């Protein structure tokens with residue numbers, strides 16, 4: 374504890390001295406009042422920091438700065454300024470802030486795409502993902518998604534816990550995509566390890582979780598000075614990561630040996646690689662599939678949870694969607710991806726979920742050169758945080774009142790008017806991130822979510838569970854990702870005809 378405090382004191386002083394250099398003669402965006410030495414370092418809450426960023430944005434404008442250990446951090450809360458900078462100035466806005474915790478991993482967590490700086494490995498990993506996840510390639514996975522969603526609906530019909538089953542659904546979909554592996558239960562070792570590693574990545578990305586992130590120089594300290602909490606976390610993360618890579622390698626080897634196994638993201642790349650490139654490519658592929666799991670599962674689950682809570686809070690919206698579905702499918706048929714363009718209201722619900730509660734509420738960059746923007750000069754080396762989530766309407770990105778009236782309300786209708794298509798594009802542009810780092814899984818995510826939502830609305834009506842204590846509320850855990858806190862819902866089958874259709878579809882799938 375003493376060594377940790379000493380390290381913090383010495384490094385804060387060094388950062389303060391170095392930080393002063395960054396401030397001198399710079400025309401930074403406006404700054405809310407903060408401590409004379411520590412600036413806003415200890416004012417950013419670890420729980421829902423985006424709300425605090427939003428509060429500061431209300432008084433300081435769509436671009437403002439904070440001082441974290443005297444180093445400037447620029448916060449972007451408006452859509453236009455974020456678009457101008459992150460989507461248009463790619464050379465300067467593509468690097469993420471370095472993560473000390475990621476670089477302390479012996480088996481190289483910093484090779485995971487989320488932490489990789491632009492360069493050869495970054496380009497190669499993004500290309501691999503693009504080849505599997507682009508709009509056309511994502512269509513190849515639609516029948517797997519449909520089969521998994523129907524199996525999920527059947528488990529819900531049997532009364533299984535919704536939140537556990539949603540995790541099982543999207544873990545299974547993702548592991549089939551990346552490794553060609555179909556887990557049988559939630560306690561599967563690859564799911565357990567992937568969950569732990571994804572949680573570690575989210576912790577590392579959460580501002581204020583580890584003191585070493587505030588002081589980048591700390592990565593040069595001997596481990597004895599890093600303190601018990603940091604050392605214990607690094608040891609635990611390392612052990613999980615090594616074990617996950619070993620387990621995944623075993624699965625990849627066995628699917629590559631099995632000529633009947635369908636090709637997966639990993640096996641397709643590794644089958645075609647030259648032997649001299651195998652070791653480097655294998656490492657990239659391992660970390661790409663870990664990045665996919667970390668990027669995909671919690672985000673998609675958060676959106677599905679948001680949908681279920683929204684349906685309880687807005688029963689008229691649910692009824693309107695079911696009326697649309699019944700008019701297109703008739704009774705006794707389950708939806709497939711081919712029905713997507715015939716169900717505009719269901720599509721509008723999907724987009725509204727992504728706007729109302731974006732699963733990744735903020736993203737960050739490190740500036741690689743000075744940037745002039747209007748009257749401001751953003752200095753090289755400073756961090757930039759784009760606040761995707763906003764609660765106050767005036768300056769907002771996803772809750773922008775210019776485009777989105779009543780931003781706090783769940784109103785899919787906003788996407789059906791004359792400005793509908795433009796609004797859809799705006800939501801996708803903000804919710805899935807920006808520029809070279811835009812989410813590579815967005816088409817896969819929206820097609821997984823669409824088929825889940827359409828199938829659930831066809832088979833069930835989502836009701837709140839009676840009792841004041843079960844009142845539906847959308848609340849989330851602290852961290853860089855949204856994780857919806859446990860809630861209760863009652864899924865009532867809509868008719869015996871759709872239940873029979875679901876059971877029949879399972880029998881015919883089992884017979885294939």
Ligand code: HEM
Nearest residue numbers: 486487664668669672733736804805806807810812814818
């Ligand atoms: C509703 C679901 C999803 C949402 C809202 C979402 C959103 C995002 C956002 C905001 C980013 C950061 C972009 C930036 O920094 O500008 C991101 C990155 C990423 N996402 Fe997604 N995502 C979702 C699903 C997925 C899926 C299904 C996959 C993979 C199959 C995926 C893989 C990734 C990866 C690998 C990155 C890191 C990209 C990089 O750093 O270059 N995501 N996502």
